[in-house]
Amino acid sequence: MNKQNLKNNLPAWDLSDFYKDINDPQIEKDLKTYQKSATAFAFKYKGKLKNLSAKEFLDALKDTEKRAKLAARLGGFAYLNMSTQMKNAEAMAFYQNISEKLTEYAKPLVFFSLELNKLPESKINEWLQDKNVAFYKPFLDRVRKYKKYELSEAVEEVLLEKSVTSSEAWVRLYEETSSRLVYHLNGKTYNDAEISKLTLDPSAEIRHAAGAEINRVAQENAPLFTLIYNMIIKDKAIEDQKRGYKTPVSARNMAEDVPDEVVETLAQTVRANYQNLAYRFYKLKAKWLGVKKISYWDRNAPLPFCSDISYSWDESVQMVLQGYRNFSPKLHKIAQDFFTHNWIDVPPRDGKRSGAYCSGPLATMHPYLFLNFMGKQNDVLTLAHELGHGCHHQLRLQNGELNEHSRMTTEEVASVFGEMLVFQDMLKNQKDDKAKLCLLAGKVNDMINTAVRQIAFHFFETRAHAERQQGELSTERLCQIWLEEMRESLGPSVDVGADCAYIWSSVGHFFFLPFYVYAYSFADCLVNSLYQVYSEKTVKDFPDKYLTLLSQTAIGDYKQILQPFGLDVFKPDFWNKGLSLISSYIDALEELDQKLKI
Ligand SMILES: [Zn+2]
Structure with missing residues (x-):
């Protein structure tokens, strides 16, 4: 397929469901409405919550809901509009301007959750007797659980106001710096997304050169990234300490409703499986690549005997939709909407951020999918993944x-389940053993990147945050921790050397969402377990129960939502069950390898 055609025919998203463009007069109007409504709300309710009847409190909640929608619409539009044009100064300034104004206008609202948390349980329970107020119980529970971590109103106000010039400013500096990085290879220049693709090149020489260049640029920028990272960790530590969180990971776990010890069990169980999963797989991979040890930059290398299949956008859409339809016609119907409307931004473009995501600023409006589609098998699975996020959002409107x-x-x-559905279809339709091995090897590669590698990342950030308590970490120290965690998680068949020492700085989550990474592994193990239950056919009406689960992920707890599947994340063997799916795929790979005598 002609690359140029591929780019030209790919759909872009249409953000006009938010606003026409950044000059839409409705934006100014909405900002004004937001500001006025916030001030009026504080005037009407501040200091008076304890005297409200259930009916009056319901009005306050509805008012809050309306404002939340406005803020999400404004902020969401500014962010999405910027993410496809990171080199457009006007779009960047617009985003910053909207963020600052929303923060500024939200200041009078700080009292609301603080005052709610000063009320006795009996008052909340009295309100909850009203069935219309009871609808908001998940929201109230979430606000109330922070009761013991909240600071005085004055401090909360300062923290909110200063976030634009502290934590958020560091993240912005990180993102803007990262998006401007330029890479040089063989006389050509590349952006971040382009050079990353070269680490998947069939030629080892190109992969290694691209990897070394990524590391060189990271090294060149290491003083700045080290400073930013130290600041982000310290900023978080100051706030955590004032609020009374026990460990650096606690605030994240609290947001996830997962006890610290569950995350620790997950991390340790995965670590105990490094050998069984990663070491075993990379040993095979080294053999397939014809070397004793693969380079760090060969981890995602295509196998020499596997053909590089390309898919057009239309083919990819068909494959993904079919996978969804085979599982559940209901899910398929929801998925289809994303293609009949322009809710997906598909092609890579200059100045567009790298990667893929689904973003739904409003919980009550459809989300948008952001892709950088290049037509590879992985891009098909990425579409299945992001579409899973999209459907998940739609099921919760x-x-x-x-x-x-x-x-x-x-x-x-x-997202991971959606990917699994499409992958299983691909595997089932593949009759040739060698092609099957290729497909499975690609999947195991990804699963190790998700379930295992993200836990190695988790150990990296856990150590960085712990050591930061003693003072700033030097670049050298960060590199050292990085190399240690990489070596331990990748095993003896991977050469972890100086050519990847600075790569910690390219893991964006460390900067903009500390302690997010374990969630990937958590979800992967959870989905693998769910998928096994589905394959065993032991649960009646699995697809419908699964869709119900998706609709309740934010409003139900783990015990309750997984109960229909007989799963319990609090049991230690839960994690091993999820990981055993990957292990069984590696068994299959070893068998195929023997059979094919590669
Ligand atoms: Zn995802």
Whole structure:
């Protein structure tokens, strides 16, 4: 397929469901409405919550909900509009301007959750007797659980106001710097997404050169990234300490409703499986690549005997939709909407951010999918993944703006499951053993990147945050911790050397969402377990029960939502069950390898 055609025919998203463009006069109007409504709300309710009847409190909640929608619409539009044009100064300034204004206008609202948390349980329970107020119970529970971690109103106000010039400013500096990085290879220049693709090149020489260049640029920028990382960790530590969180990971776990010890069990169980999973797989991979040890930059290398299949956008859409339809016609119907409307931005473009994501600023409106589609098998699975996020969002529209929130550990369930559905179809339709091996090897590669590698990342950030308590970490120290965790998780068949020492700085999550990474592994193990239950056919009406689970991920707890499947994340063997799916795939790979005598 002609690359140029591929790019030209790919659909772009249409953000006019938010606003026409950044000059839309409705933006100014909405900002004004937001500001006025916030001031009026504080005037009407501040200091008076304890005297409200259930009916009056319901009005306050509805008012809050309306404002949350406005803020999400403004902020969401500014962010999405910017993400496809990171080199456009006007789009960048617009985003910054909207963020600052929303933060500024939200200041009078700080009292609301603080005052709610000063009320006795009996008052909340009295309100909850009203069934209309009871609809908002998930929201109220979420606000109330922070009761013991909240600071005085004055401090909360300062923290909110200063976030634009502290934590958020560091993240912005990180993102802007990263997006401007330029890479040189063989006389050509590349952006971040382009050079990353070269690490998947069939030629080892190109892969290694691209990897070394990524590392060189990271090294060149290491003083700045080290400073930013130290600041982000310290900023978080100051706030954590003032609020009374026990460990650096605690605030994240609290947001996830996962006890610290569950995350620790997950991390340790995965670590105990490094050998069984990663070491075993990379040994095979080294053999297939014809070397004793593969380079760090060969981890995702294509196998020499596997053909590089390309798919057009239309073919990819068909494959993904079919996978969804085979599982559940209901899910398929929801998925289809993303293609009949322009809700997906497909092609890579100059100045567009790299990677892929699904973003739904409003919990009560459809989300948008952001891709950098290049037509590879992985891009098909990425589409299946992001579409899973999209459907997950659509299944929760009825929960309302206030009740919904993103719990990262469950946020990845629909996406990983969607990917699994499409992958299983691909595997089933493949009759040739060698092609089957190629497909399975690609999947195991990804599963190790998700379930195992993200836990190695988790150990990296856990150590960095712990050591930061003693003072700033030097670049050398960060590199050293990085190399240690990489070596331990990749095993004896991977050469982890100086050519990847600075790569910690390219893991964006360390900077903009500390302690997010374990959620990938958490979700992967959870989905693998769910998928095994589905394959065993032991649960009646699995697809419908699964869709119900998706609709409740933000409003139900783990015990409750997994109960229909007989699964319990609090049991230690739960994690091993999920990991055993990967292990069984590696068994199959070893068998195929023997059979084919590669
Ligand atoms: Zn995802």
